Amino acid sequence: MTQYRRWSDLRYTALSVALLVIGWVALTSSGLVRDIFLPGPALLWSGFVDLVENGYKGRPLWLHVFYSLERVSLGFATGAVAGTALGLAMGYYRKLDALLNPYVEFLRPLPQLAYLVLLIVWFGIGETPKVLLLFLTALPVAAVAARDGVRNTPPARIAAARSLGASAWQVFRYVILPSAAGDIFTGARLAIGLVYATLIAAEIIAGSTGIGWMVFNAGRFLRSDYVFVGIAIIGLTGLCLDRLLLVLERRIVHWEGK
Numbered sequence: 001m002t003q004y005r006r007w008s009d010l011r012y013t014a015l016s017v018a019l020l021v022i023g024w025v026a027l028t029s030s031g032l033v034r035d036i037f038l039p040g041p042a043l044l045w046s047g048f049v050d051l052v053e054n055g056y057k058g059r060p061l062w063l064h065v066f067y068s069l070e071r072v073s074l075g076f077a078t079g080a081v082a083g084t085a086l087g088l089a090m091g092y093y094r095k096l097d098a099l100l101n102p103y104v105e106f107l108r109p110l111p112q113l114a115y116l117v118l119l120i121v122w123f124g125i126g127e128t129p130k131v132l133l134l135f136l137t138a139l140p141v142a143a144v145a146a147r148d149g150v151r152n153t154p155p156a157r158i159a160a161a162r163s164l165g166a167s168a169w170q171v172f173r174y175v176i177l178p179s180a181a182g183d184i185f186t187g188a189r190l191a192i193g194l195v196y197a198t199l200i201a202a203e204i205i206a207g208s209t210g211i212g213w214m215v216f217n218a219g220r221f222l223r224s225d226y227v228f229v230g231i232a233i234i235g236l237t238g239l240c241l242d243r244l245l246l247v248l249e250r251r252i253v254h255w256e257g258k
Contacts, residue, residue: 021041024041025040025041028041035224036222036224037224038224039224039225039228043225044229046225047228047229048229051226051229056214056217056218056226057214057217059209064211064214065211065237067209067210068199068200068203068211068212068237069237071127071130071131071134071199071203071210072134072195072196072199072241074131074134074135075131075132075133075138076134076138076191076192076195078131078135078138079134079135079136079137079139079142079191079195080138080188080191081142082135082139083138083139083140083142083143083146083187083191084142084143084145084146084184084187085146086139086146087142087143087144087146087147087148087149087184087187088146088147088177090104090143090146091146091147091148091150091180092150092172097147104140104143105140105144107136107139107140108140108141108144112133112136112137112194112198112201112202113198113201113202113205115136116129116133116202116205116206119132120206129202129206130199130203130207133198133202134195134198134199134202137191137194137195138191138194138195141187141190141191141194142187142188142191145184145187145188145191146180146184146187148183149179149180149181149182149183149184150179150180152180152183153175153176153179154179157179158171158175158176161174161175181252181253182249185245185248185249185252185253188245189245189246189249192238192241192242192245193238193242196234196237196238196241199212200215203216211233211234211237212234214230215227215230215234218230
């Protein structure tokens with residue numbers, strides 16, 4: 001039954017993609033939409049091949065992708081690890097949560113680009129403000145997810161472990177942490193999406209390399225084919241990062257939902 005549902009879902013997905021492509025081809029080939037607004041498949045492929053062979057502004061296409069992924073990896077990894085550790089501590093120690101919660105909750109809804117200018121003033125135009133911005137983007141999301149995961153641990157599990165003589169560390173290590181793992185990975189997936197979106201905006205404002213900068217710069221010269229290629233790369237790499245986290249979650253938190 002599960003296999004049948006997967007094939008059924010796959011057929012609907014394929015149908016959706018096919019309808020999108022058919023509509024795209026119909027619009028561009030009929031002349032209803034100019035190439036500058038929506039390039040056709042042939043023009044888009046030509047732009048992609050040109051970028052692969054010649055790069056953009058003196059740098060290969062793969063190097064722009066590498067720069068963006070490097071910034072995402074550094075900012076997300078440091079922010080998610082620090083945020084998860086902080087959230088676990090806040091969930092376990094109520095007094096620490098009362099002390100730090102106002103700052104985490106203030107930082108979480110704050111638009112990241114609002115303080116990018118300050119980071120540039122403090123650290124200059126370089127990699128440091130971009131990575132620090134991504135760190136501050138991931139940290140509150142991961143912290144809130146980990147804290148809520150600790151608090152959502154069923155009290156019966158904790159009581160059962162204590163009744164068997166488990167120490168405070170053993171309760172945390174073998175009961176609370178596994179129970180919170182699902183929420184931690186959910187927070188990580190939310191954080192990676194926010195980090196990636198923030199990175200593109202940061203590269204547009206204060207960058208000279210990366211996919212976000214390439215898209216913005218190409219748009220200034222009305223190279224719609226380059227812009228759409230860049231958007232496709234951004235979407236695909238973001239999807240791959242999310243799928244990677246999902247695979248890790250299924251392998252590490254294999255008991256979730258069972």
